[in-house]
Amino acid sequence: MTSDIATMRNIGISAHIDSGKTTLTERILFYCKKIHRIHEVKGKDGVGATMDHMELERERGITITSAATYVAWGDHSINIIDTPGHVDFTIEVERALRVLDGAVLVLCSVGGVQSQTITVDRQLKRYDVPRIAFINKCDRVGANPVKVKDQLVEKLGHNAVLMQMPIGLEDQHRGVVDLVALKALYFDGPDGEIIRVEEIPAELAAEAKARRVELIDAVSMFSDRLLEAALENRVTEDLIREAVRKGTISRKLTPVFMGSAYKNKGVQPLLDGVVRYLPCPADIENWALDKETEGQKIPLRTDDDAPIVALAFKLEDGPYGQLTYIRIYQGHLEKGDEIVNARSGQKAKVGRLVRMHADSMEDIARAGAGDIVALFGIDCASGDTFAAPGLSLAMTSIYVPEPVISLAIAPVDKKAQDRIAKALNRFTKEDPTFRTHVDPESHQTIIQGMGELHLDVYVERMKREYKAEVSTGMPQVAYRETITRRIEFDYTHKKQTGGAGQFGRVIGVLEPLPGGSFEFVNKVKGGRIPNEFIPACQKGFQSVLRKGELTGFPVVGVKIILTDGAAHDVDSSDMAFQAAAQGAFREVYRKAKPQILEPIMKVSVEGPSEFAGNIFASINQRRGIIVSSVEDGIFARVDAEVPLSEMFGYSTTLRSLTQGKAEFTMEFLKYGRVPAAKAEELVAQYEEKRRQDASK
Amino acid sequence: MTVQTEFARRSPIRDMERHIHGGLGKGNLGVLASPKGVGKTACLVHIATDKLFQDKPVIHVSYASRVDYIITWYEDIFREIAGAMAAEPPLEVHDEVVKNRVIMNFKQEGTRTEQVLKSLESMITMGRFAADTVIIDGYDFSLSRPEDLVKFREFAGRLGLEIWFSASLRGEGPLWNASGTPFILEDFLPAIDVLITLRAEPDHVRLRVVKDRDYPAAGVLPLKLDPKTLLIA
Numbered sequence: 001m002t003s004d005i006a007t008m009r010n011i012g013i014s015a016h017i018d019s020g021k022t023t024l025t026e027r028i029l030f031y032c033k034k035i036h037r038i039h040e041v042k043g044k045d046g047v048g049a050t051m052d053h054m055e056l057e058r059e060r061g062i063t064i065t066s067a068a069t070y071v072a073w074g075d076h077s078i079n080i081i082d083t084p085g086h087v088d089f090t091i092e093v094e095r096a097l098r099v100l101d102g103a104v105l106v107l108c109s110v111g112g113v114q115s116q117t118i119t120v121d122r123q124l125k126r127y128d129v130p131r132i133a134f135i136n137k138c139d140r141v142g143a144n145p146v147k148v149k150d151q152l153v154e155k156l157g158h159n160a161v162l163m164q165m166p167i168g169l170e171d172q173h174r175g176v177v178d179l180v181a182l183k184a185l186y187f188d189g190p191d192g193e194i195i196r197v198e199e200i201p202a203e204l205a206a207e208a209k210a211r212r213v214e215l216i217d218a219v220s221m222f223s224d225r226l227l228e229a230a231l232e233n234r235v236t237e238d239l240i241r242e243a244v245r246k247g248t249i250s251r252k253l254t255p256v257f258m259g260s261a262y263k264n265k266g267v268q269p270l271l272d273g274v275v276r277y278l279p280c281p282a283d284i285e286n287w288a289l290d291k292e293t294e295g296q297k298i299p300l301r302t303d304d305d306a307p308i309v310a311l312a313f314k315l316e317d318g319p320y321g322q323l324t325y326i327r328i329y330q331g332h333l334e335k336g337d338e339i340v341n342a343r344s345g346q347k348a349k350v351g352r353l354v355r356m357h358a359d360s361m362e363d364i365a366r367a368g369a370g371d372i373v374a375l376f377g378i379d380c381a382s383g384d385t386f387a388a389p390g391l392s393l394a395m396t397s398i399y400v401p402e403p404v405i406s407l408a409i410a411p412v413d414k415k416a417q418d419r420i421a422k423a424l425n426r427f428t429k430e431d432p433t434f435r436t437h438v439d440p441e442s443h444q445t446i447i448q449g450m451g452e453l454h455l456d457v458y459v460e461r462m463k464r465e466y467k468a469e470v471s472t473g474m475p476q477v478a479y480r481e482t483i484t485r486r487i488e489f490d491y492t493h494k495k496q497t498g499g500a501g502q503f504g505r506v507i508g509v510l511e512p513l514p515g516g517s518f519e520f521v522n523k524v525k526g527g528r529i530p531n532e533f534i535p536a537c538q539k540g541f542q543s544v545l546r547k548g549e550l551t552g553f554p555v556v557g558v559k560i561i562l563t564d565g566a567a568h569d570v571d572s573s574d575m576a577f578q579a580a581a582q583g584a585f586r587e588v589y590r591k592a593k594p595q596i597l598e599p600i601m602k603v604s605v606e607g608p609s610e611f612a613g614n615i616f617a618s619i620n621q622r623r624g625i626i627v628s629s630v631e632d633g634i635f636a637r638v639d640a641e642v643p644l645s646e647m648f649g650y651s652t653t654l655r656s657l658t659q660g661k662a663e664f665t666m667e668f669l670k671y672g673r674v675p676a677a678k679a680e681e682l683v684a685q686y687e688e689k690r691r692q693d694a695s696k
Numbered sequence: 697m698t699v700q701t702e703f704a705r706r707s708p709i710r711d712m713e714r715h716i717h718g719g720l721g722k723g724n725l726g727v728l729a730s731p732k733g734v735g736k737t738a739c740l741v742h743i744a745t746d747k748l749f750q751d752k753p754v755i756h757v758s759y760a761s762r763v764d765y766i767i768t769w770y771e772d773i774f775r776e777i778a779g780a781m782a783a784e785p786p787l788e789v790h791d792e793v794v795k796n797r798v799i800m801n802f803k804q805e806g807t808r809t810e811q812v813l814k815s816l817e818s819m820i821t822m823g824r825f826a827a828d829t830v831i832i833d834g835y836d837f838s839l840s841r842p843e844d845l846v847k848f849r850e851f852a853g854r855l856g857l858e859i860w861f862s863a864s865l866r867g868e869g870p871l872w873n874a875s876g877t878p879f880i881l882e883d884f885l886p887a888i889d890v891l892i893t894l895r896a897e898p899d900h901v902r903l904r905v906v907k908d909r910d911y912p913a914a915g916v917l918p919l920k921l922d923p924k925t926l927l928i929a
Contacts (some may be wrong), residue, residue, distance in 0.1 A: 154762060612815050616823030626823055628763040628799040631815060633806040639763070 005282050005302055005370045009078045009274055012096045015106035016116035020136040024106060024270075025069075025080060031193060031268055032071035032078075049496035068314075068356045068372060076275040079372040095122055099313045099327035099372065102248075102278030103131040103269070107145035109169075109258065113151040115604030115637065115665045119155050130248050132273050133160060135258040142634070144525040145258045155630075158254040161218040163244070163273065164266070166258055166486070167201065167213055176259060176266050177204060179212045180240050185269060192264025213587070216240060222247040241276055243583060246275040280333040281370025286329050288393035291342070298393060300330040304368045304546075305330050307388035310338060311395045312380050315401065317426040324375045329395070331388065331412070332368045333375075342385040342394040352376040364435045382432060403435055403448035404599050404644055404668045407455050408473035410444065417466035420445065427458055434458060444473070449668065452648065477645045478599060479682065480671055481548030482557035483592035486511040491584035492566070493576055495693070498632070501571035504529075504580035506537055507564035510592050512557055518545060518561040529565035531575070536574035537562055540581025549589055550679075551596055551686045556671075596679045599644040604637060605654065607662025612636040614657040623675070641669060645678075700749045700789060703777060708919060709746040715914040716890050720860065723853035724888060724909070725845065729863040729878045729890050730894035731871065735901045735921045736862040737833055739894065741769045743860055744797070744831045745777060752828035753796040755819060757812070759783060759804045760834025765800050792812075798825055804836055809844040813851050820855060830859045836864050845887040876906040894921065 013021045068081050073694035081096040097103070103124055107117060124131055133152060135145040144268045145166055146631060167175040167184055175186040177200050188194040200208050220227040223243035238330070247253025257273050259266015288309055290296045301308055308331030316323040329638040337350045354374050356363040367373040380386075384396045405687060411417040424436045424447070435448040449455045452475060462468045492505040506529070513519055522540045529537065545555040565580075603624065605615050609631050615638050619626055624642035631637075647666060656664050674682065713719040720726045728736045744754045758766055774790065798819060802812055819825050830852070852859045865871040865878050872878045876893060877885060885891070891907040901921035905914040 147738070240880070585874070609811070613818030613822040616819055616825075620822070620824045625795055626798050626819070626825065628801065629815070630763060630801040631807065631811075632803050636815075 002067040004077075004368060005682050006280050007076045007275075008280050008370050008584065009076060009278055010099070010101045010281065010370065010372055011078060011274060011278060012081045012100045012103045012129075014097075014103050014120045015108060016111065016114040016120070018119075019106045019108040019111070020261050021106045021112075024104075024134065024136060024267065027192075027261045027264065028071060028080065028271065029069065031075055031189065031271065043310075051282070062607055070355050070372075070376075073271045078271075078274060081372075082662055093427045097127040097129055100129060101281055101284050101370075102274070103129050104274065105131045105133045105254075107133060107135050107148050107152075108140070109135045109138045109145045109148055109660055110140050111606070111635070112144075112148040114296060114606050116602075118156065118604075119665065119667065128251060130251050130279055131254060132248060132270075132277055133158075133254050133256045133267070134270050135256060136261055138166050138258055139171065139173045139260040139263045141170050143173070145256075147334075147632075148450075149256050149423045150176035152254060159218070159247070159252055160254040160256050161215055162211055163215070163255045164258055164269065165204070165208060166413070167204065173260055173263065173265065176257075176269065177208050177295075178269065179208060179215050180237050180244075182208060182324060184214060187265045187268075192267070195268055201338075219243040219247055219253065222250070222253065229310075245277050249279045249283050250607075281329075288329070288395050291392045291394055299358055302369045303328060304332040306369070308333060308337070308386070309388075309391065309393055310339070310386045311397070312378075312382060312384045312386065315380070315382050316428050319428065321377055322379065322429075323354075324378045324380060325372065326375060326386065326681070327372050328367055328369055330369055332366060333373070334366045338389055339386040340389050340391075341380055342387055342392075343381070345385075346379070347389065348378050348380075350375060350378075367521060381429065401691070403433055403450060404450060404478060404601070405455065406446050406448040406476045406478060407459075407468040408439075408444040408446055408476070409459065410473075412469045412471055416468040419466040420470060423458075423462045423466040423468055427461070446476075448478075452651075475648055477643075479551050479674070480597040481550050481553060481555045481594050482597055483510060483512050483555070483589070484593050485591070485593040487588045489584040489588045491580055492585050493580035496571060501568070501572065502576040502579065503566075503568035504573075504576035505566035506562060506577070506580045506584050508560060508562040508584075510585070510588060511559050511561070512592075513559040514557060516559070517556050518542065521559065522664045523561055523563050524565060528567070529562070530572070533567065533572060533574060533577040534562070536577040537565075537581045539574075540578035544585045545583045546593065549586070550594055550683050552689075553596075555589075555594070556597070586674065589647040595676040596682055597671040597672045598678075600641050600669050600672040601644050601647060601666040603640045603642045603647065603663055603664055603666040605635045605640070605664040606635060607654075607658045609634060609636045611658040611662055612638070615662060618650070618653060618657055622650070641672075642666070643674075644668075700793070704746065704749045707746045707749070707777075709743060712903070712917065715917050716892075716908050717911055719867055720858045720890055722856045722858055723849075724858060724889035725849050725852060726764070726858070726860045726890040726892070727863050727881065727884075727888050728860065728894060729881060730866045730901075731863055731865045731896075734894045734896050736864070736894060738773070739921060740831045740833055740860055740862055741773045742777075744766075744829065745770065745773050747829045748793045748796050750797065753798075753826055755816060755825065755827045756797060756799045757830060757832045758799065758801050758834055759832070759836065761801075763799050763801055766801075769853060770794075770797070783883065798823075798827075804834075804839055809840075809847050813847060816851070817855070819874070827855075827857060830857050830862045832859060835861050835863070837884060838866075840884075842883050842887060845884050849887050849916075871901075874903060887890050 015021050019621055036168060061128065063395060068079060071078050071080060081100060107113065135148045137143060140143055149160050152158040163179055164176040165179065166173060167177060175184055177184050182200065184198045185199065186196040188196050216230050218241060220230050220243060223239065223246060226239045226243045229239050244253065244255050248255055255271045255273060255277055257266060261267055286300040287297045288300055290298050290689055308563055310326045310328045312324050312326050314325035333350055335350055335353055338347055339350060340347050353364050353367060356366050356374050373439055387393050411420055427434050433450050437446055439446055447455055447458065459470060459472060462470060487510050489510060490507045495502040520541060522534050541560050545558060548555040606617060612631065616626060619640045619642060622642050623646050624640040627639045627641060629636055629638045650664065727741050730736050744756060749753050756766060800815065800819065815832065820827050848859055863878065863881060865880060888907060889909050891905050893906055895902050895904065903917045903919050903921065905917060907913055
């Protein structure tokens with residue numbers, strides 16, 4: 001391993017919204033001398049934080065896209081990806097975690113483990129990412145970092161261990177005690193840039209010693225040398241750090257740091273923690289799949305001299321063309337090198353190679369194994385693997401959740417029309433959870449995404465970045481239909497009067513397929529339906545499933561078993577059997593007791609306990625089922641299952657019910673049955689729409 | 697007969713209820729007491745699941761465990777009950793049963809009884825959750841006072857609920873007095889209507905009724921808790 005790789009860290013900063021990630025990243029850039037002034041996230045000084053480089057991010061005070069930046073801390077190089085906390089932007093977090101080696105989990109010292117923390121933690125576990133925790137905002141009223149550490153244990157099941165303790169909290173927060181070195185750290189200077197190391201204040205000495213013993217107890221399981229040293233009373237700082245690093249990289253330990261990024265406290269020790277305890281690229285096993293041996297796992301070597309294997313994880317369309325962010329897992333890249341897209345087979349030559357800062361870039365000649373850089377002028381999709389010519393490898397693809405909400409958009413004028421197409425083309429390439437299509441009946445342009453905020457942001461971006469103003473319809477929920485009863489069918493499609501005839505008879509069974517989408521089974525014997533027409537039967541059934549009779553939405557959960565039929569020597573054809581299949585389905589569908597399904601969301605609401613009753617009521621009013629509530633005396637978190645159709649406008653309602661002190665997140669959970677009254681309403685709406693379309 | 701009513705009819709909880717004069721009854725408090733790990737939570741979840749099969753909503757209050765652990769308990773017991781009945785309940789039965797259950801998790805230290813009762817009442821009134829029974833698991837009687845239990849009993853009476861508690865008995869020495877009442881519950885006894893203790897025996901756990909309102913207590917029951925299936929049988 002080259003020393004470059006050993007001193008490299010690729011990390012993400014992940015957390016719940018408003019826990020201070022972007023402020024923290026801003027401070028990191030400042031202390032690593034990447035920027036020369038600190039700007040607040042919500043622009044108190046009129047300029048937004050450096051990492052939130054989109055105007056919209058600055059305005060709303062939220063992070064939208066994941067920006068990448070490179071910093072140097074001591075003799076270590078760190079690639080940092082600042083990722084959004086809101087669940088509507090999960091794809092950005094998924095992408096970042098796929099390519100990073102470690103993460104900093106940021107928590108608020110008052111709010112602690114919140115609903116989005118749980119989602120992010122699940123994502124970290126999915127991609128086996130080691131993490132350290134930073135308990136931020138220790139200057140806030142109600143700050144309690146020890147309680148938050150306990151929540152990491154109780155709510156997330158982490159083996160969390162304090163590496164520090166606070167020197168004062170709330171407006172008395174002055175610094176932290178380093179429990180490994182048993183020293184007090186204070187942050188002097190106008191921006192906390194000067195670290196003053198002192199003896200621990202007398203009133204904290206006993207607690208510090210006790211907590212250090214707890215730390216050693218907790219981490220000695222990762223190091224026999226530390227265990228022996230502890231028994232013999234000769235523990236050193238190096239032994240503790242070595243054990244903490246082993247525990248963290250194995251994902252069996254979460255070291256916990258603390259401070260206040262806003263008040264410039266605790267950030268530099270966190271950076272020390274990143275380089276000491278998070279892995280370098282060579283510490284992590286990475287795998288690719290061999291396409292020639294049907295997906296056999298092949299280990300990759302974090303070695304500059306091995307053949308190149310890299311993953312494109314983010315695309316950005318800018319004024320100079322497409323910028324492709326890549327992570328190099330194996331080998332190195334230089335300008336002029338030839339690489340092959342494993343999905344399309346297309347060859348490409350590496351033109352410009354750049355290292356990214358948030359919104360500015362630095363040209364480089366070469367990038368090595370473990371590095372994260374960007375390429376210009378390479379045509380590809382997010383999730384594509386690039387490899388050396390002759391290598392038949394592909395990285396596993398990034399998990400992409402299905403969209404749950406759609407919206408019809410219409411240009412306000414002709415100019416907007418042309419620009420919309422360009423905007424949508426770019427956005428869909430950048431973000432696989434954002435999709436668009438034209439409805440074949442209404443000819444409306446439909447956009448689909450992960451939530452109201454997700455689509456709101458793209459509508460706003462169309463206006464600002466492409467000057468394409470659109471009007472939007474009501475958000476449309478993606479309903480489904482399904483059958484609940486087994487029914488037999490026997491249908492003949494016959495047209496034998498004048499001209500070429502058509503004949504096809506299909507006999508079989510339609511039955512529910514719980515949890516599935518569609519299954520077609522052919523049990524026709526003796527060639528009663530010639531084999532050549534069986535695919536046409538399947539195609540016929542599939543085509544009619546695309547649009548259910550009750551609502552026009554797709555039919556799912558159906559198994560069709562074809563058992564018998566009949567054909568005519570002359571008049572049978574693919575078209576005839578497709579028509580027979582469609583006719584058979586339409587004839588028996590209603591007898592199979594079809595039902596309408598709607599997306600059910602997992603909703604998590606958090607707020608002060610005093611508003612728990614209002615939160616319960618708000619969920620009940622939305623046909624929601626409360627699954628659980630957790631109260632710790634100050635805050636309540638309520639988890640519920642609520643139909644998506646009932647969630648529109650919930651953020652406004654919740655704000656008014658809780659004086660703006662509660663927030664919620666939601667993600668798709670499952671499809672559930674629509675109640676009878678609602679189903680009747682949907683059927684009536686669809687029938688009215690069909691009547692109107694027919695009269696046009 | 698639906699699957700649910702069949703399960704309810706055949707449930708051994710019916711036998712348990714016969715030995716406590718028809719069941720706990722609305723407005724009353726019941727306590728299941730035993731040393732740690734003997735099977736109190738399993739019993740409570742079995743009682744709760746039995747209620748759910750009768751279409752009676754249950755609030756499960758936990759002071760001890762994470763919500764996902766409690767959900768796992770219910771899933772395990774549901775599966776065991778289905779297995780014991782040699783029946784495969786359809787997914788709809790499971791979903792219907794789960795809809796009638798809400799889990800509320802509190803920290804006993806730092807949360808007063810009034811706060812807990814306020815939240816429970818909010819769930820029932822504002823959340824429109826028409827609870828029939830409240831199960832309270834992990835309540836530490838050593839951190840509580842008899843007045844607190846009186847408050848729970850008043851609450852049960854006012855809202856027409858049955859409330860079952862679990863009580864963990866700790867310590868090296870004798871845990872119960874000559875009449876079988878756990879020492880830790882002696883001061884709370886006036887507010888407890890039904891008290892059942894669980895004692896571990898070689899291959900099962902024996903249930904014993906120590907108090908049954910003003911009736912003579914039934915004593916050791918012919919029912920036991922199977923530690924493998926976690927069911928009362």
